Amino acid sequence: MAGTLRREPVTAAVAGVLLYLALGVAGLLGAGRGTGLLAILGGWASLLLWAPGFPLGTLGGPPWGVALAGDTLAVGFWALAPLVHAAAWWHERHRSTTFHGLVTLLVGTCLATVLSRDLFNLFILLDLGSLLGAILIAYDLRSRPVWAGLRYLLLSALGMLVYLLGLGLVYGELGTLSLVQIAELAPGLAPPALGVGASLLVVGTAVKAGVFLIGFWLPEAYRLAPVGVVTLLAGLAGKMGIVALARLSEALPVGPAVAALGVITGFGGLVYALWERDLMRFLAYHILSQYGYMLVGFGLGGPAFAGAVYYTIAHCLFKGLLFYAGGSGIEAVGVREIPHLAGRLPRAAGWGLALGTWSIAGLPPLAGFVAKEFLGGLVPSPYAWALTLLGVGTAASFSKILPLLHPARGHGAWGGVLFLGMGVVGFSAWGLASLPGVLSPATWGKALAAVVAGYGLFLLVRRVRVPLPKVELDHISLAVLVAAGLLAVAHLLVG
Amino acid sequence: MRALAAVALALLLGLLGLGVSGIFPRPGVPGGEEVAEAWGAKNVVATIVLGVRLWDTLFEILVYAMTIAGVKLGLRRLRWEEPLPPVAETPLLRRSADLLLGPAAVFALYVASSGHLGPGGGFPAGAILGTALLLLALAKGVERLSAELREPTLEWAEYGSIVVILALAGALLLLGRRGTAYFIAANLLIAVEVAIGAWVVLHRFALSRGEV
Amino acid sequence: MEGLAGAALAIALVGLGLWTLIVRRNLIWKLLGLNVGASGAVLFLVSLAHRPGARPPIAGLGPGPSADPLPHALVLTAIVIDFATLALALVYVIFLTESRRTQDVRRLEREEGEWPERLGGSR
Secondary structure, three states, X not given: OHHHHOOOHHHHHHHHHHHHHHHHHHHHOOOOOHHHHHHHHHHHHHHHHHOOOEEEEEEOOOOOOEEEEEOHHHHHHHHHHHHHHHHHHHHOOOOOHHHHHHHHHHHHHHHHHHHEOEHHHHHHHHHHHHHHHHHHHOOOOXXXXXXXXXXXXHHHHHHHHHHHHHHHHHHHHHOOOEHHHHHHHOOOOOOHHHHHHHHHHHHHHHXXXXXXXXXXXXXHHHHHOOHHHHHHHHHOHHHHHHHHHHHHHHHOXXXXXXXXXXXXXXXXXXXXXXXXXEHHHHHHHHHHHHHHHHHHHHHHOOHHHHHHHHHXXXXXXXXXXXXXXXXXXXXXXXXXXXXXXOOOOOHHHHHHHHHHHHHHHOOOOOHHHHHHHHXXXXXXXXHHHXXXXXXXXXXXXXXXXXXXXXXXXXXXXXXXXHHHHHHHHHHHHHHHHHOHHHHOHHHHHHHHHXXXXXXXXXXXXXOOOOOOOOOOHHHHHHHHHHHHHXXXXXXXXXX | OHHHHHHHHHHHHHHHHHHHHOOOOOOOOOOOHHHHHHHOOOEHHHHHHHHHOHHHHHHHHHHHHHHHHHHHHHOOOOOOOOOOOOOOOOHHHHHHHHHHHHHHHHHHHHHHHOOOOOOOOHHHHHHHHHHHHHHHHHHHOHHHHHHHOXXXXXXXXXXXXXXXXXXXXXXXXXXXXXXXXXXXXXXXXHHHHHHHHHXXXXXXXXXXXXXX | OHHHHHHHHHHHHHHHHHHHHHXXXXXXXXXXXXXXXXXXXXXHHHHHOOOOOOEOOEOOOOOOOEOOHHHHHHHHHHHHHHHXXXXXXXXXXXXXXHHHOOOEHHHHHHOOOOOOOOOOOOO
């Protein structure tokens, strides 16, 4: 088995991950910030060696080996990761080599996560990712970010406890951890162990991903993290929970649950974003609402899966850009509230926010528009309506930051805006070229109508003020238990 | 809130019980002995940890290493300017700790190097060695011992052993090297990493112990 | 039946841990609860390995059924991860205790506005 492994593309992917990790450890040892750049180059080089992807390969051999596969989602993330890493690296280039070592390790962990097809491997990788995430969020050791990091750590530990129980139940019933074998063995959720176990797996992963309410650590953590870190989280590392949910809904019949979770998180995040004044928190609430698109696509599966893959990659690019531009602008100006930032942002931040905003609002012909049309055409009717409504809401709440798009003074931090902006533009062009369906005037008209409707909704909404309840740690932990219980009951009743 | 928590927890535990009730008694498993012997070991668990599922173990080692890095980073701003109150010290404790350190180290070495044959392995061995160091620290005083064990050297040894493990893993996964020598080497490296890590974490906690 | 008994004990531990995690307001208590719950999950995995009359999964210990080796290997990793999370969380609790002078979750959640840094001084 080892002899045949040598000729397979899985070898190149494994070597790429190992190189990334080794360079990260070298960075921790004080080998310098250049290790990050070497890792970026190594990651892309490794991707070139296995670019078309590879079918399932079992690392270590049967019967207990770890299943790995390189599908479109994995290839997309491998192409994306070094780009986001480069933006983060550039912005934090004055920080210590320890910081860059941790960032490199986090990116390496993400590269391994998207390949994994094994329940326990996903568990370790998600845990390593959230440990590194918490360390990096609290890196500056100011009280508020430390508290945000600790909340993240506590909630992700709770999520992983729930996940581990689910893993035990599924393993006890089926006797395997490989998601591919689970997909073959588990046609339904009829046995109680499987129904309960699958629900616990989904809820645990959702906590880690940060979906609405049960993963509400996300807004504070993203608001307070250093700019490079939040770019990395929004553009790459924060999506690992979503990737794990996609893998789960591929293997176990939990698709409807994941899609329902998507609708809830889409509208929940949107409601909180509509009235938010703090720029970074506003962007973070919008991550929750954008998770809606991805989870609906991944949950429904079939053709919609491809649409969700496209949407996820596009989202990583423009959301990373938004966070990078917003964060670097806040660093330059020194205030966080949207009304106070108007007309004071440096040029790079203004342009970055503009490109990201147009893209996320679905303005043709940018990546967000292409992704929304592509995904919207692949999901059945009730979900398609929900997604359209979500698009209108997104446009409405992003209308609020239109005054920020008139930049005032100075150049600002260009590097990351340039990297991620090129990514957004390139991805838009590639999408338009490969999906000719979205070029028709009808789709353009529909997208423009949604944006205009969103602006109208914004004019209505800004007059009212809705006091939204503040979500505390205890509420979230309780919500995790309630969600797990309800989902399990639902699965038992259906199965 | 409490009532809701009680109801939710009862529901969840009931569901867990329902799920568990269906999976016992567990069916027999096909013997893993052949797999273990193909890898050059006897302990099937060690074969899984260091061989078949090495891909998991790599990240587990990194989780451990990241904790140590995180503990160091998190406590870097907490420093006493006044000298710490000394830990109570008795001749009896110091003497017995000095005497016990040698056997503990030998035992850790034994546990690490025989991990592929029977119960043992790098993680328990590292825990034994780390606990022995902590015992010594209790007896001699944390400050004195941490001056004797030079931290940069320890750091190099720790991260160095991780890099060697990564390289070994690369060789194993890509070139297909396996055998008894590999198990002994990997267990010893993990033991070094775990012991140093345990020492660093515990001694950092002891250094920032605050007003006792 | 030992497997089922182990699993029942594990579920009880999980319940105890989760109850502490949700009801207690002090961060140290919450971490204790989390760790007890995680020990429950570990015990649950161990009890899955049980086979009636089985021997340890080591070659050359004679005939008869062998216990399932995979959960044992998983448990090793899960324990390390619990240790890692606990150590890192404790570091942050120490930091918050020093800088905010509180371990009460509700106070940490409800204090609005700027948080002045109180580190320094005696440290």
